[in-house]
Amino acid sequence: MGCMRKQRRVSRPAWGAWAVAVAGLLAGGSRCLAPAQCTQDGDCGPGAHCRDDGLCESGLGQTPDAGTASGASSWSGSSSSSSRVGSSAGLSGSTGAASSASGPQVSSSDSLAGSASASRVAPPSSSASAAATSLAGASSSSSAFDAGPPACPTRCGAAWPDAGALSWECADGGADLDSCQPTCPLGRAHCDPATRNCDTDVFTSTEHCGTCGNALDGGANLCVQGQPKCYGFAPCPPDPEAGMCVLDSQGNPACARCRHDADCPPGTPLCCTGACVAPLQGCGCQVPPGGNPGEACSATGAGGACVAPATGRVLAVASGFRADAGVADLHGGACGCAPAAGTPVADGELCAPAGGLWDLCVTADGGALGACAPENSPPATATTPAGNCGRAGITCSVSAGGLECLPSTTPGPGHCGCTPGAAGDLACRNPVADSSGRTHVVGDRCLDGACDCAGMAGVGTCALGNTPDCCGPGCVNLQTSTAHCGVCGRSVASAGPAADGCRAGEFACGTGAACSGTTPYCVTGACRECRADADCPTGRPACCGGACLAVRAACGCEVTPGGRAGLTCDPLGAGGACVTSAGAMVSVDGGLVGTLAQLHAGRCGCGAVTHQLVRVSGVCALNGGLYDFCGDPPDGGAAGTCAPQNNPPGQSILQRTTYAGNCGAWNNTCDPAKGGAHCTPAAGTPVGDCSCSTSDFNGCGQRVPDNSGVGHVVARTCSPESNCACEMQVRPPPQSALYSTCDPNSARPECCADTSSWGSGCKDLRTDSINCGDCGVTCHSGFGCSAGACGCNVAADCSGVSTADSCRNNRCVCGAGVTPCPPGQTCCGGVCCAARCCPGGQCCNVCPTPVLPVCM
Numbered sequence: 001m002g003c004m005r006k007q008r009r010v011s012r013p014a015w016g017a018w019a020v021a022v023a024g025l026l027a028g029g030s031r032c033l034a035p036a037q038c039t040q041d042g043d044c045g046p047g048a049h050c051r052d053d054g055l056c057e058s059g060l061g062q063t064p065d066a067g068t069a070s071g072a073s074s075w076s077g078s079s080s081s082s083s084r085v086g087s088s089a090g091l092s093g094s095t096g097a098a099s100s101a102s103g104p105q106v107s108s109s110d111s112l113a114g115s116a117s118a119s120r121v122a123p124p125s126s127s128a129s130a131a132a133t134s135l136a137g138a139s140s141s142s143s144a145f146d147a148g149p150p151a152c153p154t155r156c157g158a159a160w161p162d163a164g165a166l167s168w169e170c171a172d173g174g175a176d177l178d179s180c181q182p183t184c185p186l187g188r189a190h191c192d193p194a195t196r197n198c199d200t201d202v203f204t205s206t207e208h209c210g211t212c213g214n215a216l217d218g219g220a221n222l223c224v225q226g227q228p229k230c231y232g233f234a235p236c237p238p239d240p241e242a243g244m245c246v247l248d249s250q251g252n253p254a255c256a257r258c259r260h261d262a263d264c265p266p267g268t269p270l271c272c273t274g275a276c277v278a279p280l281q282g283c284g285c286q287v288p289p290g291g292n293p294g295e296a297c298s299a300t301g302a303g304g305a306c307v308a309p310a311t312g313r314v315l316a317v318a319s320g321f322r323a324d325a326g327v328a329d330l331h332g333g334a335c336g337c338a339p340a341a342g343t344p345v346a347d348g349e350l351c352a353p354a355g356g357l358w359d360l361c362v363t364a365d366g367g368a369l370g371a372c373a374p375e376n377s378p379p380a381t382a383t384t385p386a387g388n389c390g391r392a393g394i395t396c397s398v399s400a401g402g403l404e405c406l407p408s409t410t411p412g413p414g415h416c417g418c419t420p421g422a423a424g425d426l427a428c429r430n431p432v433a434d435s436s437g438r439t440h441v442v443g444d445r446c447l448d449g450a451c452d453c454a455g456m457a458g459v460g461t462c463a464l465g466n467t468p469d470c471c472g473p474g475c476v477n478l479q480t481s482t483a484h485c486g487v488c489g490r491s492v493a494s495a496g497p498a499a500d501g502c503r504a505g506e507f508a509c510g511t512g513a514a515c516s517g518t519t520p521y522c523v524t525g526a527c528r529e530c531r532a533d534a535d536c537p538t539g540r541p542a543c544c545g546g547a548c549l550a551v552r553a554a555c556g557c558e559v560t561p562g563g564r565a566g567l568t569c570d571p572l573g574a575g576g577a578c579v580t581s582a583g584a585m586v587s588v589d590g591g592l593v594g595t596l597a598q599l600h601a602g603r604c605g606c607g608a609v610t611h612q613l614v615r616v617s618g619v620c621a622l623n624g625g626l627y628d629f630c631g632d633p634p635d636g637g638a639a640g641t642c643a644p645q646n647n648p649p650g651q652s653i654l655q656r657t658t659y660a661g662n663c664g665a666w667n668n669t670c671d672p673a674k675g676g677a678h679c680t681p682a683a684g685t686p687v688g689d690c691s692c693s694t695s696d697f698n699g700c701g702q703r704v705p706d707n708s709g710v711g712h713v714v715a716r717t718c719s720p721e722s723n724c725a726c727e728m729q730v731r732p733p734p735q736s737a738l739y740s741t742c743d744p745n746s747a748r749p750e751c752c753a754d755t756s757s758w759g760s761g762c763k764d765l766r767t768d769s770i771n772c773g774d775c776g777v778t779c780h781s782g783f784g785c786s787a788g789a790c791g792c793n794v795a796a797d798c799s800g801v802s803t804a805d806s807c808r809n810n811r812c813v814c815g816a817g818v819t820p821c822p823p824g825q826t827c828c829g830g831v832c833c834a835a836r837c838c839p840g841g842q843c844c845n846v847c848p849t850p851v852l853p854v855c856m
Contacts, residue, residue, distance in 0.1 A: 156180035156196075164188060164198040187226070202226050218244045218259065230255070246274045261327060269327050279327065283316065284334040306333040337361040337372050343391060344375065344413040353411040362392045375414045376405040389414045398443050399461055401450040403427050418446040428452070432464065440468040440478075479505050497521050497531070521546070533596055542596055552590030556603045567604055575605035575630070577619040579639045583607055589618035605639025606630035611666035613687065614642065626679070627686040629666055645688045650677035650699075657699040663688040672715045673704045673741050675723040692718035700724035703824060706744040711824040714742040716751050716761070726751035727761040750823070752776065765823055773803040773812075773820055789813065789820035802826050 041050050152170030155177060157163075165182030182190050184198035191200040191212035200208050202223075206216045209223035219236035220228035228235045230245035236255035237243060244263060248254040256274025258264050264276035272285030283306040306316040308329060315325035315333045337351055344358035345351040351359035351372035362373035373388065380386035380403050385396040389405035390413050396403050402418030418424040424446030431439035443451035443461040451461050455474035462468050462475035469478045471488035478484055479502070482492040486505030499507035499514040500522045507514040510525030519527040521535070528546025530536050536548035543549075544557025555569035555578035569578045569587065578587040579602060586594035586602045594602075606619045606628075613627040614620040620628035620642035631643035643662065650660035650670055659670040663679035664687050670677055676692025677699040683689075692700055696718050703711030715724035719739035729738045742751045742762035752775035753761020763771045765788055770778050772785035779790035780797045792798050792807035799805075803820035804812035805827045814821050815830030825832045829841025838847035 152180065156182075160196045163196050165190075165196075218263075219255070221245050244274065248273060270330060272331075279316070279330060282330050285331060305335070305337060306330065307336050308332050309334055309336075337370050345372065356407045356410045356412075357405070357414050358411055360388055360392045362388075380404045386414075386416070389416050397432055398428050398430055398451045399432050399464060401461075402446065403430070406449070417449045418451055420446045420449065428461075434464045434468065438479075440464065441470050442468060442475075444470050479503075500525065519546075542599055544600070550590075551587055551592045551599065554599055555587060557600055569604040575619065575640060575642050576621070577604070577606060577616070578602040579605050579607060581638055583609065583638045588616065603639040605633065606642050607640065610638075610640040613645075615686075622686060625681045625686060626688050629662060631666075646679035650679060652677055652693075652696050652699045657696075657702055660688075660690065663690055671704050672700045672702055672724040673744060675741075676700060676718065680722075691722045692724050693722065694718050694720075704744045706749060710822065712742065712744040712749040713751050714744055714749065714762075716753055726753045750775065773801050773823075777801050786811070787819060788823065803832075805830065 153168030156168035156170065157165070159177055159180065160182070163182050164185065166185055167183045169181045169183060171179040171181075180196055182196055182198055184190055187201060187203040188198040189200045189202045189208065189212050190196065190198050191202075191208050200212065202208050202210055202212070203226050204223050206221075206223050208214060209216055209228055210226035216223065216228050217238075219238065220230050222229040222232065224232065230236055231247070231253035233253055236245050239255070241257055242255045244256050244259045246254055246256045246259050248256070254274060258271035258274060258276050261269060261271050264271050268276035268278050270277050270279060270282035270285065272282045277285070305314050307314050309332070313324070313329075314322050315329050316322060337345060343361060345361050351361065353359060354374050355376065357375035359372045359374050361370040370392070373392065375388050375390070376386050377388045378384070378386070380396065385403040386405035387395050389396050394400075394416075396405055396416035400416040402416050402424070404417055404419065405414040406417045407414050418427055425444070428443040428446050428451035429441060432442050433439050440462070442464070443453050445452055445454055447458055452458055453460070453462055453470035453475060455470065455472055456462070462470050467475040467477050469476050469484070469488075471478075471484050476484045476488075478486055478488070482502055484490060485492055485502035485507060492499055492502055492507060495507040495514055498516060498520060499509055501508050501510075503511070509515050509522035509527050512527070515522045515527035519529055521528045521531050523531050523546050526546065530543040530546060530548050533541060533543045536543050540548035540550050542551060542554035542557060544554045549557065553568050556567050569576060576588075577585055578599065579585055580594070580598055581601065581603070584594060584598065585607075586592070586598045592599070606614050607630045610630050610632055612630050614630050615627055620630065622628070623644040624646065626645040628642040628644050630640040633640045645662045645664070646660050647662045648658070648660065651658045657677050659677045660679035661667070661669050663670050663674075664682065668674075670679060670690035672692075675690035676696065678691050678693070678696075679688040680691045681688065700715040700718050701713055704714050705711050715726045717725060719725035719728070721739055723739060724741055725739035726742050727740060729740070742749055746762070748762040748764045750763050750765045750771070751761050752763045752765075752771045763775065765771055765773055765775070767785050769783070769785040769790065772779050772790045773788040777790070777800055779785050780792070783791035783797065785791075789804050789812040790797065790801060791810050792812050793810060795805075795807045798807050798812035801812050801820065803822075803826065804814050806813060806815065808816075808818065811818075812820055814827035814832055817832075821827050821832035825834050826837050827833070828837030828843045831843065833843030835843055835845050836847060838844050842848075
């Protein structure tokens with residue numbers, strides 16, 4: 001039977017065949033001789049340990065025999081080696097098939113991989129003999145392979161883990177790493193002897209196309225799937241007249257005589273679109289499309305010279321090269337006349353002079369190259385300027401010096417000027433248009449052969465900039481000048497108060513036209529009805545912001561910015577009266593109380609003294625039978641804004657009560673101690689008083705804080721006189737009953753009155769043994785009240801006390817404390833609670849329903 005043993009997968013393809021041969025020698029033995037496998041020392045027998053390669057090793061450095069306690073045997077390659085050889089053969093077979101189909105030759109390592117077998121990788125015979133002797137059972141003898149299995153291919157793969165190899169071949173079994181040779185995948189090859197990497201792509205490399213060292217020649221420029229190609233097509237044949245892979249003048253692949261000048265013979269040294277030509281035939285030619293292949297430059301052609309378009313450098317003139325030109329330069333050249341297009345040309349071989357003026361190099365192709373053209377073309381007439389003067393495209397003008405083109409020297413380049421005299425002076429007065437099309441007279445005479453503005457004392461004509469017009473004093477801007485608006489000498493001052501400037505050559509007010517009609521005055525850049533009170537009629541005496549207004553409509557206006565021009569002071573507006581910053585009344589209900597001067601400085605408001613009730617209906621109105629207050633000024637001054645009493649109003653909704661504000665006095669908030677939650681007119685007057693309603697019992701029972709912040713219930717009901725009350729004092733007739741609340745800061749601050757029988761209801765809950773800690777809590781007989789807690793000797797004595805629940809040291813206390821809860825709090829679950837004590841002893845703002853274990 002075979003041995004059932006855990007095998008660790010270890011790849012050893014280089015020595016697998018040798019292991020198979022050794023296993024065959026021992027096939028008839030009774031012991032399993034496969035190498036012992038282990039993952040830790042405990043898997044091996046006594047005196048042995050587990051090596052890094054998964055084999056058990058004895059203390060003497062030998063692999064234990066199968067007959068030892070561990071059950072391990074000497075070296076064998078059986079399982080993993082046989083599997084690896086088969087895998088290697090399969091990989092090499094697939095590689096060979098792909099290589100045959102693709103066309104290009106593959107490297108020698110591919111062919112070697114295809115013939116890999118067990119016999120090729122067997123170790124030397126002496127080693128095999130030694131191994132067989134050891135495996136036969138000589139446990140005490142040393143083995144030739146005690147140090148481990150052969151190195152190839154394990155050590156090769158470990159030495160170059162990133163080589164990209166399918167497998168490794170070793171000429172000497174792998175003892176020397178220099179013998180490692182990779183078997184590469186399809187399309188990859190090991191071409192660099194300094195490495196062991198499959199780093200060459202033989203499908204695309206132009207130096208190793210198909211196989212190592214197979215470089216492309218001039219007939220191809222691409223390597224496609226390991227095959228030489230000419231722009232994707234078949235390579236050009238080895239033909240000296242048509243063997244070079246090029247693109248023709250149309251950009252299509254073709255086979256031609258040359259690709260570079262170096263491919264051409266001395267007589268025809270220029271390679272022009274694949275053809276070798278002579279220099280004069282090759283001016284401006286290039287192999288890529290463009291240039292003028294085959295065109296010869298002559299003096300009678302388009303300029304006469306071959307020049308470089310980018311720099312303008314002259315390469316050849318007529319039939320000869322320039323000394324600074326070369327054969328390679330002609331590929332970038334083209335026929336033309338000068339490097340700087342449009343300038344005069346003094347070289348007679350290029351452009352000839354005519355009429356005392358040099359010819360010009362005029363741009364012909366939109367670049368730097370051009371054709372010869374004469375200056376002064378067309379020539380000047382009495383009404384039209386000369387063209388092409390001094391430079392191509394330059395048309396003479398008055399701004400340039402004159403309408404004529406005059407030579408600087410004879411012959412020489414031209415310049416624009418004028419001929420002194422009546423005709424020249426008149427020509428200098430012709431209008432000149434600026435970039436926006438607006439015309440300007442920039443000069444008025446001809447001086448020393450150039451147009452000039454007399455007011456500039458011979459400096460020249462006016463520039464088409466900020467001051468483009470020539471007037472008597474010199475250059476001005478007729479569009480904006482206040483002294484010369486539209487026409488020399490037309491002043492803005494002549495327009496009177498209707499204008500304050502010149503705009504587009506016309507009188508203007510601000511950004512608009514000059515003022516007229518019902519708004520004849522230009523004030524601060526706008527057309528107004530008035531500038532001051534004197535400009536206004538009787539019925540509308542106040543000039544406010546340029547408008548004549550009535551007194552009521554003119555409250556707070558000023559001519560200068562500030563104030564509130566045209567704002568009406570209305571009783572329903574922001575106060576109702578016009579007052580000065582010092583609080584002086586200027587106008588009320590549309591009537592003038594002060595002066596017009598005070599009116600301009602006034603503001604709408606309610607008075608100088610704020611937070612006071614205002615009893616003038618024209619200033620602040622009555623709201624709900626109550627006077628309004630003169631509140632805080634909205635603009636930071638003394639003129640305030642009307643604010644109502646009873647703001648916010650008092651409300652009683654179920655158990656929640658809000659108290660009225662601003663009741664009878666500014667910021668006076670009602671509460672039960674002041675009479676109730678609501679603000680109503682007191683004794684029929686428009687002054688507010690705090691009160692309650694007969695149904696507002698809950699509002700009267702709310703706590704009122706004392707000066708230290710402790711809350712007290714100072715009332716229990718609303719009296720017949722509509723004020724919160726705790727007790728009633730009956731007085732003899734004809735006097736009526738007196739109802740009052742407890743003073744929260746007094747010695748008896750808490751109301752414990754019974755509404756069914758009036759009496760002295762104000763109590764001190766700290767010491768009253770009948771109302772100890774809370775109203776109605778009576779201490780047991782014999783015990784007094786101290787600090788709001790009854791004396792006690794048992795816990796039952798404290799059961800009715802809301803501020804305590806236990807008896808400690810003859811005193812009712814809350815929980816484990818030493819005092820009862822302070823007034824306003826209850827003892828809830830052994831702790832003092834300022835909120836609500838819910839069922840179960842929980843202190844919560846709102847009792848949960850149903851009772852939950854955590855407070856909401």
